[in-house]
Amino acid sequence: MRVTLTVNGRRHQADDVWEGESLLYVLRERLGLPGSKNACEQGECGSCTVRLDDVPVCSCLVAAGQAQDRDVVTVEGLADPGTGLAPVQQAFLDAGAVQCGFCTPGLLVATDDLLRHCPQPTDADIREALSGNLCRCTGYEKILDAVRLAAARSGETAGER
Amino acid sequence: MTAEPTRGPRRLTRAPRAAQGVGVSVARPDGTLKVTGEFAYASDMWHEDMLWGHTLRSPHAHARVLSIDIAAALAVPGVYAVLTHDDLPTSQTRYGLECLDTPVLADGVVRHHGEPVALVAADHPETARRAAARIAVDYEPLPVVHDEATALADDAPVLHPHRDDHHAPHVRHPNIVHRQPVRRGDPDAAAARADVIVTGTYTVGMQDQAFLGPESGLAVPAEDGGVDLYVATQWLHSDLRQIAPVLGLPEDKVRMTLSGVGGAFGGREDLSMQIHGCLLALRTGKPVKMVYDRFQSFFGHVHRHPATLWYEHGATREGLLTHMRCRIVLDGGAYASSSPAVVGNAASLSAGPYVVDHVDIEALALYTNNPPCGAMRGFGAVQACFAYESQMDKLAAELGLDPVEFRRRNAMSQGSRLPTGQVVDAPAPVAELLRRVKALPLPPERQWETAGAAPDVRALPGGLSNTTHGEGVVRGVGYAVGIKNVGFSEGFDDYSTARVRLEVAGGEPVATVHTAAAEVGQGGVTVQAQIVRTELGVQQVTIQPADTRVGSAGSTSASRQTYMTGGAVRHTCEAIRERVLALGRARFGGTHPAWEHAELLLEDGKVVTEAGEVLAALADVLDGQAIDIEQEFRHRPTQPFDRMTGQGFGHVQYSFAAHRAVVEVDTELGLVKVVELACAQDVGKAVNPQAVAGQIQGGTVQGLGLAVMEEILVGPDAKVRNPSFTDYLIPTILDTPTLPVDILELADHHAPYGLRGAGEAPTLSSTPAVVSAIRAATGRALTRVPVRPEHITDTP
Amino acid sequence: MDFLRPASWQEALAAKAEYPTAVPIAGGTDLMVEINFDHRRPDALLDLNRITELREWETGRQTVRLGASVPYSRIMEHLRAELPGLAQAAHTVASPQIRNRGGVGGNLGTASPAGDAHPALLASGARIEAVSVRGTRMIDVDDFYLGVKRNALAPDELIRAVHLPKATGPQAFAKVGTRNAMVIAVCAFGLALHPDRRTVRTGIGSAAPTPVRARVAEDFLTAALADGGHWDSGRPPAPSVAAEFARLVAGAANPIDDVRGTAAYRRHALGVLARRTLGWTWQAYREQDRSPACA
Structure with missing residues (x-):
């Protein structure tokens, strides 16, 4: 079947899609956007997290056909091409929250969503919001640091305005 | 055909900022690619016109393969190749890290659940899966050996009857991969001087590395008859040494490039899809990509050896160890992998970072029909640490001593002699590490209480599942310390x-x-x-x-x-x-x-x-x-351990870490919340302090996982019962506490910059510290990890 | 495999009538796992994502008509007052990402004993609105679960909505898992006090072939609360009553040993959860009674 969708603001079309394919497969193997990761394909790790019509979901559990005419934002769409890395991306780098990096794209999409809805989260809020994203390398401490850092920086920016 | 994939590994160049040399927390050169999603992991490799490979695996743990009929699979439109053992190009059809005992594809017998039996290459992963489902394999199930009793019975099926490895002549039963005794002093005489003697039998479940990036790679056939392989691995040249002979190619015709690796932790030391991908590429003349799903991944790599450890320690009333005897039985599963080295580590490090002059130690690994086990972070030392640290707590309790004080009295230091006779010739700040974690202030109690009426369940055992509002919750504190060797040992030319x-x-x-x-x-x-x-x-x-x-x-x-x-x-x-x-x-x-x-x-x-x-x-x-x-x-050379006494300068360097765990346990439901897990570690020199802290925290949480949740469950039929992230649980961010890290830098003058390998030690002591804290909260003996709610609540 | 994409509810019903083996997919959080892991290859997928009314709810005077695909995250955020038990259960479902996609219709359609919504649906006395081209019928939740992953839907029926009575008293949901988030229930328990009728209802998950109520325990507690005049006095039931209630709840389960836990532990844990949720709900009932304005 054919699937047409918008990803990171661009219209995409994929042809000859098998009906059992996931949105994740279409992104990675058909649209050249492998940033969303394929760690478990059962909704238990969050590494494939994307925003679907502005809501974070596991793209491995969205059937490709369900993404027809919908709006998807992936990790590749977080950075503003004009201004470089998004604040959450920079914070993950600065805090040392990236090791192997396989969980990073999903965590970035989840963190970005958290900070949109809750700009100054408590540690418990951060832990709850990221409880669907497994990381095997960092022990999460530096991921917490990164989210705190991103929140603090956006607080400073907001204060300057 | 162009060898370069469209999407592949890149050179890493970062624009310089300030001085970014040794000792500074420099940012990763691959960091920007990783946060933008552009970093090319093995599963991201992509080549024009590539095919997808798929592995058919055995549903049986031990069976004769009577026949394989691939006709129906080959008839599926879009299928380019179906390969079995009969298609292998040369007479060398086995590979292995230390022993050539692992068939590339099952040759007449399958020895574990999930063993590769056949391969398919097709134009789409679903085509390959459908074709694989149409391969008709006729199995005749054989009796399984799944533990020491069944493996070493007189009439036990011998898993590898034609062994020619260098350990084979020295074992008393062919289902023993390797056995290493360590004998020093006179334990019988020393035992007579002991005021207290404590024994215990401990069990460690089968842990999985659970790296997030599944086994994957891309094999591209080359015009010279060779193959270019892009793969996630831990050691390219070891892979190459194993791959080339079974492909029938000289090593210079198998060109390997490391792709992005999504974590490893030991699980990529053995081959997974490497040979399979190359075989399919060479057969079809097309690039072949293989990506395991999580189910395949659980069968696609070795796991941490489950172990049963019997220990006896004696001590004087003054709190000094008199002697130690132990017997460590590691389940190596169906193939050897790195079992011999794991045995060497378990044996040589079984006394822990303590001075014990009189020891009688035996460690061995078995061949069974359980999943193959091999390298995982901590490698033989993890299992021993859980046992000896449990013993230290038991001894301290028996003697009425504080557990940290008891450990301090027996802690090794620079100049101490190990049971192997080796003198530790670099700093060994065991007592200092314990002192540091003990000196930390304890985290506040009852952090779940809020200004409002409702408790914050996120801070309670059970977390979001809302199982307690404080009822039954008891705090416990526990300590542990461990010793790990660094680098390859036992005379290996490292x-x-x-x-x-x-x-x-x-x-x-x-x-x-x-x-x-x-x-x-x-x-x-x-x-x-x-x-x-x-x-x-x-x-x-x-x-x-x-x-x-x-x-x-x-x-x-x-x-x-x-x-x-x-x-x-x-x-x-x-x-x-x-x-x-x-x-x-x-x-x-x-x-x-x-x-x-x-x-x-x-x-x-x-x-x-x-x-x-x-x-x-x-x-x-x-x-x-x-x-x-x-x-x-x-590094300076090491020596093999003597086969009878275990004596020898076996390890080049030692690494030490200590943990203090603070837990809150719902004693009625048996659920655990780790509140804080503090670590002090000597790293010699922190070449990149931020990265070192990240290693310590990551290792610590893998130890936490082993303590309370992580286990591959294998039934008496030797079949894996939970090969998924639904039922093999690793800690989430809500299971993970704050992780204070205290880094010591006492230089080891034998090593570059005085540094000390840091990645593994924190994985050792984390597990026993958490379990010790749970014991403190519950009063239960808890001799097995992971601790399950059943153990804490004493329900069958 | 076919992929059917009805644009309206009527089209969906027509499609399901024409292709009764088509498997509905909404959040995809159960079905896509089965497809990804090659456990299931349906003849056709029937995508319900384009049917907006499935993601809406209507709050009536006494009931909430909850669209089958209202995501758990919306239930948590918006229906905590009306459906406290279900909102608490929704909060324990898998991960935030899954809660953004999954809804009660999926739990009911899959009818796994481990579905987190079931105990809350049982405890509140929900009714399932099952619709086909033949018409609409309301199925009492007590009659909905027929066996392991089997439910009372006819092959041509789809779940349009679930009708839940608005809570008239405190409700609680608790689930035991071996991880503090993103975990499938080892066992789960839902309790709802119905002061208007002076009854209690329960629901047990993951401890029998289907989700079940602990009816003997409900009858016991209902009687004990009436006999002791507790509804009027607000006095908490005696510890012996709570203990007996817990024992009866544990007895209502028919669990098995599996990789997630043993049968004996599940029974034990259900008893603990029954006792605790009774304590929490009764405490809330007393507080509600004293300060009705502070809801």
């Missing part, structure tokens, strides 16, 4: 190779580093660049993709890569510096006496004296010339 090129580009000196070291997330690429900056005084450093065009770097395991490949980079840089200075002397020697007489350094793109006087710019010294050197680096 080396790494680095090629460094120094040249001037755009008027600036730039360096390029080329090694085969596998970056698996630990930050090896970061420290390589840091070392070059420090040694050559350049800012612009490029890291080439790791591949087999340069000499072996050895494995990214055994906490060894900063020591070994870091050492190789430094060693090569020293040679480059000598060359630069020689050039400088030839060009400018007459201009300043310091060229001939002083110790000269390369700093900030210049040749300077120790006093900081500038003699020349590097650009002028090189004058358009490039210096390009490849060198090997070795």
